[in-house]
Amino acid sequence: MYINRINVSFLLALVIAAPGCAASDSMRDMSKGTSQMVKGSARAAVGSVKVVASVVAIPFVVVGAYGQGSKRAGDSMLGWGMGKQPLPIGDKTVSAGLSPKQAVNGQEGI
Amino acid sequence: MNRWCWTVCALLALTMLFGANDANAGSRNDKNKSKFTPEQLVDFSKQVERVAASQGARVFILSRLGRPQSDLTEGIQFTHTAIGVYSNITLEDGTTTPGYAIYNLYMKVGDDTKSELVMDFPVDFFAGAELLKAGITVPDEKVQKRLLELIQSGRYAKLHNPKYSTLSNPYNSQFQNCTEFVLDVLNAAIYQSVNKAQLKANTRAYFNAQPIKMSGLKLSLGAMFMDELTLEDHHSKVKTATFTTITNYLRDNDLLQHHEVVRWAE
Incomplete structure (x- = not known):
């Protein structure tokens, strides 16, 4: 009986302890990702929200950071110097496209 | 009985x-x-982007709360941290739009002990949020410029350690979580080096990690039953990097331009 008591105490300790170790979550939405839900719902919501997929995002090149001869795709956007002045943000809401796995194996609900 | x-x-x-x-x-x-409607997620994501843009942030550190507040240990206010980079985003139709791309370390789908680097966007970042609350920390211009150079060059990826632990020790390179990755990238930019041994030595000298205020028994039991948690990399007190400790690190070294917590406002 004593051993049983220990077992029950141990199990109860586990119940209390295990979920309480959360300090970080590095989880992304998975195969039915929320962003996909956003896209799907957006279509259903008749334009109340519109989410578009991106093809590529290139960091704006800061003047002086790279040479004039650079062939990077972001070169056309040269001219943004560093500073605290406000930056423009587009009205469109952009979401990541499908993961490689989803692109190859298909994605439900898209 | x-x-x-x-x-x-x-x-x-x-x-x-x-x-x-x-x-x-x-x-x-x-x-x-998601706990939130698409409209709420889209509105909040735009709100966060506009706050960062209003500060002229080319690069900033972004954090979300992805677990219930009741699950969090004392001193932890955010659970996922990444880097936002002001970008020219090309859309499927060929048009472009200015906005922020988010550079993340995410736990690998299907394997909680491994991670991968993923670029997404604010609406993706907040899709898994428990609360629509964001931490925004903008480093000063010099640090932003160095971060931009590091990310643009692709060298930041050399700092990725795919061995994942949710409470990774930022003072060594055994495991890494999302926030430690951000700290490593930040330090690589500050010191303009991707020498991991040197960067960890500097971290031990100058960075104050968050102590995890939880009994050793609870932590040990958690490590036994949670794939994403190990204590192998901790030798005495368990400490980890957090969004708040990174912000304090920048502030203590006069490298902080702006810090703000954004909550969703309809």
Whole structure:
């Protein structure tokens, strides 16, 4: 009986302890990702929200950071110097496209 | 109490144990069913982008709360941290739009002990949020410029350690979580080096990690039953990098331009 008591105490300790170790979550939405839900719902919501997929995002090149001869795709956007002045943000809401796995194996609900 | 009673208690405890684990796994699946409407997610994401843009932030550190507040240990205010980079985003139709791309370390889908680097966007970042609350930390211009150079060159990826632990020790390179990755990238930019040994030596000298205020027993039990948690990289007190400690690190070194917590406002 004593051993049983220990077992029950141990199990109860586990119940209390295990979920309480959360300090970080590095989880992304998975195969039915929320962003996909956003896209799907957006279509259903008749334009109340519109989410578009991106093809590529290139960091704006800061003047002086790279040479004039650079062939990077972001070169056309040269001219943004560093500073605290406000930056423009587009009205469109952009979401990541499908993961490689989803692109190859298909994605439900898209 | 007779043996029968103890057996019932044991079964009840087991049920609770597995129920608790299911609930934990369930919260992950819940990420696929966001707590918020698409309109709320889109509005909040834009709100966060505009706050960062209003500060002229080319690069900033962004954090979200992805677990219930009641699950968090003392001193932890955010659970996922990444780097936002002001970008020229090309859309499927060929047009471009200015906005922020988010550079993340995410736990690998299907393997909680491994991670991968993923670029997404604010609406993706907040899709799994528990609360629409964001931490925004903008380093000063010099640090932003160095971060931009590091990310643009692709060298930041050399700092990725795919061995994942949710409470990774930022003072060594055994494991890494999302926030430690951000700290490593930040330090690589500050010191203009991707020499991991040197960067960790500097981290030990100058960075104050967050102590995890939890009993050793609880932590050990958590490590036994959670794939994403190990204590192998901790030798005495368990400490980890957080969004708040990174912000304090920048502030203490006069490298902070702006810090703000944004909450969703309709």
